[in-house]
Amino acid sequence: MFIEPILKGDRRGWIEVICGSMFSGKTEELIRRLKRVEIAHLKAEIFKPSIDTRYDDQKIVSHDENRIHSTPIDNSQTILLLAQNVDVVGIDEAQFFDDQIPTVCEQLALKGMRVIVAGLDMDYQGKPFGQMPNLLAIADYITKLHAICVVCGNIANVSYRKINTGPRVLLGEKNIYEPRCRICAQLKD
Ligand SMILES: Nc1ncnc2c1ncn2[C@@H]1O[C@H](COP(=O)(O)OP(=O)(O)OP(=O)(O)O)[C@@H](O)[C@H]1O
Numbered sequence: 787m788f789i790e791p792i793l794k795g796d797r798r799g800w801i802e803v804i805c806g807s808m809f810s811g812k813t814e815e816l817i818r819r820l821k822r823v824e825i826a827h828l829k830a831e832i833f834k835p836s837i838d839t840r841y842d843d844q845k846i847v848s849h850d851e852n853r854i855h856s857t858p859i860d861n862s863q864t865i866l867l868l869a870q871n872v873d874v875v876g877i878d879e880a881q882f883f884d885d886q887i888p889t890v891c892e893q894l895a896l897k898g899m900r901v902i903v904a905g906l907d908m909d910y911q912g913k914p915f916g917q918m919p920n921l922l923a924i925a926d927y928i929t930k931l932h933a934i935c936v937v938c939g940n941i942a943n944v945s946y947r948k949i950n951t952g953p954r955v956l957l958g959e960k961n962i963y964e965p966r967c968r969i970c971a972q973l974k975d
């Protein structure tokens with residue numbers, strides 16, 4: 787369980803990264819933390835890449851239909867413009883952002899903000915995804931979540947893609963992806 791520090795005193799910022807496979811509960815965990823921020827009467831802004839139009843254009847939505855308002859953006863620098871005078875910045879699907887996203891998070895933290903970033907640590911081939919390894923390197927706190935392997939019921943950390951070739955970016959849901967453990971991810975079917 788993540789116990790957050792409190793923003794007080796000289797307001798030092800920090801970076802939290804929530805990572806894991808698809809269906810591991812990253813968005814749910816991000817929403818849970820942001821709802822606690824609201825309860826504390828702190829101001830938050832939440833961003834997602836505009837290519838991620840899953841379920842809703844203006845909200846981040848978990849596979850369980852849990853949702854919270856967010857702003858879709860194309861360029862990570864936009865976060866610096868839009869996140870002024872806030873206490874907390876939430877970022878979902880960080881693997882899709884451009885290579886400036888770690889610098890942007892660092893700048894927000896330097897300004898005293900709490901930055902909560904969620905994203906896929908690996909793509910469907912098990913390779914580190916986008917800027918996630920760099921975000922993990924600069925994070926103050928890291929949470930790695932796991933889904934359940936749909937084949938054997940053990941812990942899953944791979945987002946297995948039923949179409950096992952093609953471009954890295956292929957938006958989709960259970961129709962295309964399923965969480966698998968590393969052994970079941972080797973199975974050919
Ligand atoms: N095989 C599975 N293992 C675990 N949770 C599952 C599985 N299939 C469906 N779920 C549901 O998915 C929910 C997690 O959804 P959530 O959107 O938070 O995941 P996520 O890690 O953000 O996924 P994504 O990377 O696709 O955005 C769980 O609470 C559960 O209800």
Ligand SMILES: Cc1cn([C@H]2C[C@H](O)[C@@H](CO)O2)c(=O)[nH]c1=O
Pocket residue numbers: 808840879906908909910911945954955956957958959963
């Ligand atoms: C694992 C993986 C997911 N995705 C997409 C599927 C979903 O729309 C999103 C994760 O929520 O990322 C890719 O584009 N490539 C990948 O390799």
Ligand SMILES: [Zn+2]
Pocket residue numbers: 935936937938939940966967968969970971
């Ligand atoms: Zn398995």
